[in-house]
Amino acid sequence: MAPIYDCSVEAELLTGMRLARAAISRGELVVLPTDTVYGVAADAFSPAAVQRLLDAKGRTRQSPPPVLIPNIQNLDALAQSVPDAVRTLVDVFWPGALTIILPAASSLAWDLGDTKGTVALRMPANSLALELLAETGPLAVSSANLTGEPAATLAVEAQRMLGDSVTVYLDGGRGGTVASTIVDATGLVLPDGILTIVREGEITASAIREVVGAQLCPE
8 A cells, every 4th residue: 555654754754745756757646635625636747647646536537637836926827817806816815725717828738638728726725735836836636535435634534545546645634624615717808707606615605705796606
């Protein structure tokens, strides 16, 4: 069984992070803590690695994974355009539990699945995740569970479901139980376009409405 590294122990943290970086560079999978539930991560720019992630979870290409990024600057690099309302949301909620769907930059050489030209981006509020992202660059990350099973809130839960399909498990303690909120901002690129909530998670619709007002689709 692939090992779990307790990141509260310095020696295990250093070893686990080193091996996690190496695994990502080889196109393998890593489980890591985030500010919500545990995630299983792959190199976003490796189609084979992304497919390995989908296979491990039992998902199809019709369920492309979101992409976690280490900083707000990556937003402009990965999205074709970033509406002002999205920049306002990012200022308020990033790093944090808000995933934003935007048109993907046309220059990107990646294959996340059947995205219909979009990308779902998030900057997590977790120091371990951000440290790994700073070393690896953007990662395709989905909840660390088999499709249809509850999302893992502990590294050992993820290990029990995903087993040896993952090379390294980073244990950051108990994670959250609520996934990120997903908003679709692709409509904002149109005149009088609106923002829609795809999944309400840790950040409520009312909190988003306080920031963007009438640009959020009425309930």
